[in-house]
Amino acid sequence: MGAVGMQPAINSYACLINALGTVGRTLEADAIFQEMKELGFRPRVRSYNALLKGFLRKGLFKLATKVLMEMEELDIDPNQETYMLLLESYARSGRLEDTWLILKEIKNEGFYASSYVYSKLIGIYRDHGMWKNALDLLREMQDNGVSPDRHVYNSVIDTFGKYGQLDEAVDAFEKMKHEGFSPDIMTWNSLIKWHCKAGELHQALKFLNRMLECGFYPDPKIFVTFISCLGEEGKWREIRRAFEVMKLKGFKESGIVYGVLVDIYGQYGKFQDASECVSAMRAEGIEPSCGVFCALANAYAQQGMCEQTVSVLRLMEAEGIEINLTMLNLLINAFSNAGRHMEAVSVLEHIKESGLSPDVVTYSTLMKAFFRARKFDQVQEVYKEMESAGCVPDRKAREMLQNALLILEQRHGHKI
Structure with missing residues (x-):
C-alpha cells in the first residue's frame, strides 16, 4: 500500500495492532501504533485497548501503565473493555491490590463485570483465604442480574473444596448439572483434588472414574495430587490400577505426561532429570505448557527434590512462559520438604x-x-x-x- 502511495485507514491500524499483540509481538504492535500517531491519526480507545491487551498478555505492566497515562493525558476515557482487560490480567497474575482498585473503578463508572470476570474474582478471594467474601461476591453477581455460568460454578466448587466444605462443593456440583451445565475438566479436577486433600480417597476415585466415563482425563497437576495421596499410604497398586484404567480408556496424546509423573513419583524411576522429562514429551509431539511445567515441578517438589524443581522453573523461563505464583509456591514447597x-x-x-x-x-x-x-x-x-x-x-x-x-x-x- 505504501509503495503505491496509499495509506491504511485507522481501523486497519487498530486491527493490525490487535493481531500483533494477540500473538505476543508487542514491539511491532507498539511500532505500528507510533507510526499511526506520526501520520496524524488520533488513536481511539479501541486502538489503545488493542495495545494494552498485548502488553498485559505478556505481563508488561509498566508499559501497560504508560498506555493508561497517555490515555489520561489525551482525555481518552477508558471503556468497559479497558477495565475488563485490566481486571482479567491482574486477577490472572495475582496482583491483589491492583484488582481491588480496578473493581472499585468499574463500580464507580457504572460498568458491570461479566460472569467470566466474576468467576476470576471469586478465584482471587478463594486463593487469599477469603471464601466467605467469595460467596458475598456470588450474591452481588446475582443481585446485578448476572446469571451464574459454568465458570462461576467451577469457582464456587473450588472455593468450597479448598476450605473443606466438601458437602457444599458436591451440592454446587449437583445444582450446576440441574441448571443444564455439563461438568468440564475444571469441575472434575476440583472435586478430585479437594477430596484427595481431605483424605477422602475413595470418593476421589469415584469422581476420577466418572470423569473418565465422560471422556475427560485429569489435569496432570491433579493426577500428581491423586497419586501422591495414594503413595503416602503405600497404595502403589491403586496408582498402577488407575494409570492402567486411563490407558485402557484410550488417552494417547497426553499419556506420556501421566507416565512421566508416575515415574517421577518412584514407580519406575527413569525420569529423575527435568530436561529428560521435557525431551521425552517432545519426542511424543507434546509441547510442554505452563500447566505441564507446574505438574512436573509439583511432582519433584513433593519429594523435596529442589534442584529438579529449580531446573523445571529455568526450563519454563527458557520457553518464554511467565513464572506465576503457583510455580513459586511449588518452589517454596520443594525447599520446605528438603528442610531448606x-x-x-x-x-x-x-x-x-x-x-x-x-x-x-x-x-x-x-x-x-x-x-x-x-x-x-x-x-x-x-x-x-x-x-x-x-x-x-x-x-x-x-x-x-x-x-x-x-x-x-x-x-x-x-x-x-
Whole structure:
C-alpha cells in the first residue's frame, strides 16, 4: 500500500495492532501504533485497548501503565473493555491490590463485570483465604442480574473444596448439572483434588472414574495430587490400577505426561532429570505448557527434590512462559520438604519484589518450612504476616500454629 502511495485507514491500524499483540509481538504492535500517531491519526480507545491487551498478555505492566497515562493525558476515557482487560490480567497474575482498585473503578463508572470476570474474582478471594467474601461476591453477581455460568460454578466448587466444605462443593456440583451445565475438566479436577486433600480417597476415585466415563482425563497437576495421596499410604497398586484404567480408556496424546509423573513419583524411576522429562514429551509431539511445567515441578517438589524443581522453573523461563505464583509456591514447597527454610524465605521475598501478592498457600507452605526446621517462633511470625496481608489461614496453618505454640510453651514454661 505504501509503495503505491496509499495509506491504511485507522481501523486497519487498530486491527493490525490487535493481531500483533494477540500473538505476543508487542514491539511491532507498539511500532505500528507510533507510526499511526506520526501520520496524524488520533488513536481511539479501541486502538489503545488493542495495545494494552498485548502488553498485559505478556505481563508488561509498566508499559501497560504508560498506555493508561497517555490515555489520561489525551482525555481518552477508558471503556468497559479497558477495565475488563485490566481486571482479567491482574486477577490472572495475582496482583491483589491492583484488582481491588480496578473493581472499585468499574463500580464507580457504572460498568458491570461479566460472569467470566466474576468467576476470576471469586478465584482471587478463594486463593487469599477469603471464601466467605467469595460467596458475598456470588450474591452481588446475582443481585446485578448476572446469571451464574459454568465458570462461576467451577469457582464456587473450588472455593468450597479448598476450605473443606466438601458437602457444599458436591451440592454446587449437583445444582450446576440441574441448571443444564455439563461438568468440564475444571469441575472434575476440583472435586478430585479437594477430596484427595481431605483424605477422602475413595470418593476421589469415584469422581476420577466418572470423569473418565465422560471422556475427560485429569489435569496432570491433579493426577500428581491423586497419586501422591495414594503413595503416602503405600497404595502403589491403586496408582498402577488407575494409570492402567486411563490407558485402557484410550488417552494417547497426553499419556506420556501421566507416565512421566508416575515415574517421577518412584514407580519406575527413569525420569529423575527435568530436561529428560521435557525431551521425552517432545519426542511424543507434546509441547510442554505452563500447566505441564507446574505438574512436573509439583511432582519433584513433593519429594523435596529442589534442584529438579529449580531446573523445571529455568526450563519454563527458557520457553518464554511467565513464572506465576503457583510455580513459586511449588518452589517454596520443594525447599520446605528438603528442610531448606532459608531458601524458602528467599522465594517469598522474590514474590513480593515481583509485584505478586502472596496467598494463603505461600504463607502456609513457608510455615511448614519453619516448623520442620524447628523454628517455632518464626512459624508464629509468618502466621501473623499472613493475617495482616488479608489472607484467612487454612486448617493446616491453624494446626501448625497451635502445635508451634504448644512447643514454645513447653520450652519457656509459660503460656505464649
